[in-house]
Amino acid sequence: MSFSSIFGWPLKEFYLLTGNYGIAVILFGLLVNLILLPFMAKSKKSMMRMTRLNPKMQALQEKYAKDQQRLQTETMKLYKEEGVSPMSGCLWTLIPFPILIALYSVIRQPLTKMMVLGEEAVTSLTEWVTANAGFVAAESGRSAAYQEIQIADLIHENWSAVTSALGDFGGKLIDLNYHFLGLNLGEQPTFQLWRTDWSDASVWLPAVGLFLIPVISAGMSWVSMIISQKTNPQPATAANNSTNKTMMIFMPLMSLWICFSMPAALGVYWIVNSVFGILRDVGLTKYFTKTLDLEDAEREQKAEVRRARELEEERARQKEETERRREAGESTVNRNTSKKKLQASQKQQNDERKAEAAREERAARRARLGIPENETPPAQVGHRRYARGRAYDPDRYGAQFAPKAPSEASDEITEVTGE
Numbered sequence: 403m404s405f406s407s408i409f410g411w412p413l414k415e416f417y418l419l420t421g422n423y424g425i426a427v428i429l430f431g432l433l434v435n436l437i438l439l440p441f442m443a444k445s446k447k448s449m450m451r452m453t454r455l456n457p458k459m460q461a462l463q464e465k466y467a468k469d470q471q472r473l474q475t476e477t478m479k480l481y482k483e484e485g486v487s488p489m490s491g492c493l494w495t496l497i498p499f500p501i502l503i504a505l506y507s508v509i510r511q512p513l514t515k516m517m518v519l520g521e522e523a524v525t526s527l528t529e530w531v532t533a534n535a536g537f538v539a540a541e542s543g544r545s546a547a548y549q550e551i552q553i554a555d556l557i558h559e560n561w562s563a564v565t566s567a568l569g570d571f572g573g574k575l576i577d578l579n580y581h582f583l584g585l586n587l588g589e590q591p592t593f594q595l596w597r598t599d600w601s602d603a604s605v606w607l608p609a610v611g612l613f614l615i616p617v618i619s620a621g622m623s624w625v626s627m628i629i630s631q632k633t634n635p636q637p638a639t640a641a642n643n644s645t646n647k648t649m650m651i652f653m654p655l656m657s658l659w660i661c662f663s664m665p666a667a668l669g670v671y672w673i674v675n676s677v678f679g680i681l682r683d684v685g686l687t688k689y690f691t692k693t694l695d696l697e698d699a700e701r702e703q704k705a706e707v708r709r710a711r712e713l714e715e716e717r718a719r720q721k722e723e724t725e726r727r728r729e730a731g732e733s734t735v736n737r738n739t740s741k742k743k744l745q746a747s748q749k750q751q752n753d754e755r756k757a758e759a760a761r762e763e764r765a766a767r768r769a770r771l772g773i774p775e776n777e778t779p780p781a782q783v784g785h786r787r788y789a790r791g792r793a794y795d796p797d798r799y800g801a802q803f804a805p806k807a808p809s810e811a812s813d814e815i816t817e818v819t820g821e
Contacts, residue, residue, distance in 0.1 A: 409501065410508040410516040414576065424582025427667050431674035434501055435682065441497065446686045450694060455480065498675065502668070509588075509667045510547065512554045512578055523571045524550075530568060531556040551588040551665065554578045580667070585611045587667035615669035616661030620654040622676035627653055629680055633687040 412433055416426035458480060466473035508515040513524050531537040535556040540546040557564050561577045569575075580588035584607065591612040599605045627650055661669035780796050783789035 407508075407515050407518055409504045410518065413505075413508055414516050417576070417578070421579075422582060423578065423580050423587055423667065424670060427582075427587070427670050428674050430505070431671050431678060434498075435675065435678040438497060439682065442682060443686055443690075446683070447690050447694070450687070450690050454694065454698070502671070505671055506664055506668055509551075509665050511550045513550045516578075517574050517576055519571060519574055523574070524553075526568055527553055527557065527564070527575075530564060531560075534563065535560055548588070548590070548665065551580070555580060555586075555588060582670070583611070584608060585615075585666060587670060588665050590664065591616055591662055591666055591669065593662055612666050615666050615673070616658050619661045619669050619672045619676070620658040622673050622680075623657040624650065624654045626676045626680050626683070629683055633683055 409430075413426055413430050416429040416433075417423055420426055420429070459477065462473060462476050462480065466476060513519045513527065519527075528537070528539065531553050532539065537553060537556055540549060557575070558577055558579050565575070580586050586608065589612060592609070593613065593616075595606075595609060595613060598609045631646060657672060661672060779787055779794075781788045781790035781792065781794035788794075
């Protein structure tokens with residue numbers, strides 16, 4: 403079983419359930435969107451997170467505008483802290499394209515991909531419609547690419563005769579009717595409406611209906627792009643603006659080209675996928691807006707608690723350092739002291755050190771030269787050598803008149819007063 407045949411099975415089951423090919427395509431599109439919903443939700447959440455990081459990203463770009471290597475490092479660090487992968491929002495958006503290709507194969511080859519008939523069965527059916535229903539096989543070109551659709555249409559028109567002659571091939575053969583709302587979804591739309599027979603309503607009405615399918619598909623693709631840009635705003639840079647304008651033109655034109663180049667059933671699927679995509683985008687945006695608001699609030703609360711804890715730890719560390727320096731007799735510097743006062747204090751300490759060094763040098767020189775130290779004269783009080791006069795003699799009037807020490811004077815006062 404090929405990859406495309408895997409997608410042919412649900413389409414066949416939906417057709418057997420509803421009996422309508424258009425509804426089967428719509429249900430198939432719904433099934434695909436439901437299966438992809440978890441992946442698209444993850445992609446949507448990642449894109450919204452990236453959008454919320456735009457202010458921080460702009461700040462980094464301004465800060466490290468001249469250092470691209472540092473900018474890249476800081477950007478990856480920011481992604482890691484926020485738990486964001488820049489590629490996760492893009493990878494999942496590419497999944498619908500392989501599904502679209504597989505569905506195209508199923509629609510183009512209903513006998514081999516949807517009904518899973520073998521080569522022998524397909525050959526027998528081709529020979530029968532060629533001999534009995536006027537089918538002419540094409541060697542190449544567009545007709546050759548879509549000849550299984552033509553054979554399926556002829557089998558539907560001659561169902562009783564085909565099954566009577568060939569059987570139903572073990573229940574695999576399906577009476578497949580491509581018609582939906584008066585349109586044959588197995589046909590390819592054409593933009594050359596001027597070649598249509600406008601005199602016959604049964605001809606021009608289906609032609610106009612098929613023509614509108616690619617137009618509606620392109621319109622829905624454009625609306626989907628508008629909603630996606632509004633729900634996922636990007637920084638208003640020149641590069642982003644240019645990219646958005648390009649995508650606004652490219653995606654609808656690509657949808658228009660694909661739907662005009664392939665069977666109309668693929669255009670119906672494209673429209674259905676766009677509608678479900680718009681509903682999914684709006685719903686997920688509302689849901690993740692609330693979710694990310696709560697996550698951001700919780701993250702900010704944790705950050706505040708962490709900052710408060712770090713501040714408390716820093717204060718405790720400073721207090722311990724202050725106590726250690728005090729016990730060790732080391733001076734500490736008050737951080738609130740002005741620079742001018744610190745300079746004055748430093749100058750005073752330097753002057754004191756210089757004076758002490760000078761005194762020590764003078765004493766060493768006296769000792770080296772054998773000069774005795776000056777004795778303290780009786781007239782000295784404190785550092786004033788002659789406070790009592792140069793001729794002061796403590797024994798001039800006798801010992802009783804000599805100045806007494808402060809302790810002796812205090813004892814005499816006590817004896818006199820009796821206190």
